[in-house]
Amino acid sequence: MSDAPPAAAPPPPANFAFWNVNGLIPRLSTSTPLIKEFIQRHSPDIIFLSEVRMLAESPTSQATPSMRDRKAQEDKRAFDAAFSRTGPFANYKLQGLSLHPSKRYAGTLLAVKETCQQPLNVSYVIPGSSPKPQPSSSSPPQKTKSITSFFTPSTTSKKRPLPSSLHDPDGRVIFAEFTSFHILHAYVPNNGSHPTSWHRRKSWDTLIETFFTTVRSNSNLHPSSFSSPAKPVTARVYAGGSEEV
Numbered sequence: 001m002s003d004a005p006p007a008a009a010p011p012p013p014a015n016f017a018f019w020n021v022n023g024l025i026p027r028l029s030t031s032t033p034l035i036k037e038f039i040q041r042h043s044p045d046i047i048f049l050s051e052v053r054m055l056a057e058s059p060t061s062q063a064t065p066s067m068r069d070r071k072a073q074e075d076k077r078a079f080d081a082a083f084s085r086t087g088p089f090a091n092y093k094l095q096g097l098s099l100h101p102s103k104r105y106a107g108t109l110l111a112v113k114e115t116c117q118q119p120l121n122v123s124y125v126i127p128g129s130s131p132k133p134q135p136s137s138s139s140p141p142q143k144t145k146s147i148t149s150f151f152t153p154s155t156t157s158k159k160r161p162l163p164s165s166l167h168d169p170d171g172r173v174i175f176a177e178f179t180s181f182h183i184l185h186a187y188v189p190n191n192g193s194h195p196t197s198w199h200r201r202k203s204w205d206t207l208i209e210t211f212f213t214t215v216r217s218n219s220n221l222h223p224s225s226f227s228s229p230a231k232p233v234t235a236r237v238y239a240g241g242s243e244e245v
Contacts, residue, residue: 009117010115010116010117010118011115011116011117012116012117012178012179012180012181013045013046013112013113013116013117013178014045015042015043015044015045015046016044016045016046016047016048016183017038017042017044017046017047017048018048018050018185019047019048019049019050020049020050020051020187021049021050021051021052022051022053023051023052023053023104024049024052024053024054024079024082024109025053025054025074025075025078025079028078028079028081028082028088029078032082032087032088035088036088039088039089043113044113045112045113045116046110046111046112046113046116046183047089047092047109047110047111047112048108048109048110048174048185049108049109049111050106050107050108050109050172050185050186050187051106051107051187052097052099052107052108052109052171053104053105053106053107054075054079054099054104054107055072055075055099055100055101055102055103055104056099056100056101056107056171083111089111091113091114091115092111092112092113092114093111093112093113093114093118094109094110094111095110095111095112095118095119095122095176096108096109096110096119096122096124096174096176097109097110098124098167098168098171098172098173098174099171100169100170100171101169105170106170106171106172106187107170107171107172107187108171108172108173108174108185108186108187109174110122110174110176110185117178117179119176119177119178120177120178120179121176121177122174122175122176122177123166123174123175124166124167124168124171124173124174124175125166125167125168125173125175126168126173126175126184126186126207126208126211127175127184127211127214128207128210128211128214129207129210129211170187170189171187172186172187172188172189173185173186173187174186184211186208188204189201189204
C-alpha cells in the first residue's frame with residue numbers, strides 16, 4: 001500500500017490578462033512571437049480575449065457544424081495551432097468561447113493555465129439576465145438560432161455546444177465560476193450613432209447594474225453552483241499595457 005501523500009490541489013488563478021485582440025486570426029498571423037513573449041514573461045493564469053471576430057454559424061438541424069468556405073477552414077487550422085504544443089497558448093486550456101453566429105464580429109474567449117484550478121462552470125450571459133437575450137442589432141433574429149463554436153481545439157475535451165438561447169447574441173459575455181471567486185468578462189457594446197444602438201446600450205447597462213446589485217446583496221448569481229459569496233483573492237491584472245495589483 002502506497003504511503004505517498006495525496007497530490008496537492010492546483011492553485012486558484014491569481015494573475016489575469018485581458019486583451020481586445022481586434023481579430024484573433026489576423027493577430028496570430030502577424031504577432032504570434034510577441035504573444036508568446038508576453039505569455040512567457042507574465043505567465044498569466046487566466047487570459048480573456050475580446051473581439052476575437054470568428055464565425056460560429058452551424059445548422060441547427062445537424063450535429064456536426066459545416067464549414068462552408070475556405071476562409072473558415074483556414075481560421076480553424078490557425079485557431080487549433082494556437083492551442084497546440086507549439087502555439088502561443090500551448091500551456092492553456094480553452095474553457096470558454098462565445099462567437100457571433102453568422103459574422104466575424106465581436107466574440108469572447110477564456111483560456112486557463114493547465115496547472116491552475118479550472119472553472120467549475122462557464123456561462124455566456126450576464127448572470128441574472130434572461131437566458132434568452134434580445135437579438136443583436138448587428139444581425140437579424142433568424143441568424144441567432146445556432147450560436148455554437150466548431151473552433152474548439154482537438155486538444156480539449158469535446159462538450160456538447162450550448163444552444164444560442166444560452167449565449168449573448170454577439171458572443172459578448174463569459175462568466176466563469178471558480179472555487180474561491182467568480183469573474184465576468186464582457187465586450188461591452190458602444191453607444192453607436194443610431195437610436196437602436198442607444199437602446200441596446202441602455203439595456204446592457206441595466207443588466208450590468210442589476211448584476212452588481214445582486215453581487216452586493218450576496219444573492220445567488222447562477223443556479224449551477226454558488227450559495228455563498230466568493231472569497232476575495234489578490235490578483236495581478238494586465239490590460240492595455242497596464243498592471244494593477
